[in-house]
Amino acid sequence: MRRWIVKSFGEPKDVWTLQDNAASLEPGPGQVKVKVEACGLGLPDVLMCRDNYPMTPPLPFTPSQEAAGEIIATGEGVDEALIGTRVVGPTLFLEQAGGLADECLMAVPGLDDGVSSGLLLIPDEMTGIEAAGLYIPYQTAWVALVRRAKITKYDVVLVLGASGSSGNAAVQLAKARGARVIAVAGGPEKAAFCKSIGADEVIDRKQQDITEAALQLTDGKGVSIVFDPVGGKAARAAFEATAFEGRFIFIGYASGEWPSIAPQEAVMRNISLVGAMPMGFSANDVLAIHQNLVKHWQEGAIDVSNNQVFDFADAPTAATHIADGKVEGKVIVQINVKQS
DSSP, rough: OOEEEESSOOOOOOOOEEEOOOOOOOOOEEEEEEEEEEEEOHHHHHHTTTTOTOOOOOOOOOOOOOEEEEEEEEEETTTTGEEEEEEEEOOGGGGTTTBBBSSSEEEEEEEEEEOOOOOOOOTTTOOOOHHHHHHHHHHIIIIIIIIIOOOOOOOOOEEEETTTTHHHHHHHHHHHHTTTEEEEEHHHHHHHHHHHHTTTTEEEETOOOHHHHHHHTTTSSSSSEEEEEEOOHHHHHHTTTTTEEEEEEEEOOTSSSSSOOHHHHHHHHHHHEEEESSSSSSSHHHHHHHHHHHHHHHTSSSOOOSSSSGGGGGHHHHHHHHHHHSSOOOEESSOOOOOO
């Protein structure tokens, strides 16, 4: 089989190596082998290459934490009737079985621990590319906005990094839940993308001060929810524009650093500082989130087709786009895409 592997640490364009004749994977107990239709790439894949991510696999490894495809083999303890089923979920990337390959391994919920609770069915009408674009970005947005922030139609949501993977999902999901959305993006092209996915207003951080613009758009009241996958100075500016009793949701630190926010600052304004990550939930919880997201998609409330899709041979270029901050939506690599 074909796979991209990382043999040494560095930038993806320098250290990703294509193997054309790698041995086929064998699923272990509680695992399935999946013929990959498409996989997702994100900032963690870049950080792993730099040995700067908490869950970096030992060398050599195959990138991509998430994939969509068809089960073609089952391990011990797994019902063979699953063969032929199309699924999306987390790959066993920590075991050198990531999604950037013709085949990957996934664990069946209830039969394995770790990142195994999200083996989910793909609707017949959904492509593998769309499924790969739905999984981590929208699970993240749901956990952050619905589960942790308890979003309502009365909220005003400020989304940092709104043109990126999780930001795109957050904008669309917040709109689907009836909230008003203020997107923050860098430059006119990304601002236009944010408007195209439904943002009510857009702050161009390269031209505007985030705090001043957000306060002006809210008549000085501030925003009730901040969705922050960026960190750093942008997050600090967003915190300054957070309303009394607002919720500040920490997602990640694409800027390279977490924001500097002292607890007493939150205390004085009754702001909730909340962490959100789509891991550690039970299989039933993950399934329920997936079913709700699929329902939103089937109703046309969210669009998972507005991502950047790359061919398998161009995977290092895809990762470089992420590293350079050139992404609009989710980066998807198409591998063995089913023809309709």
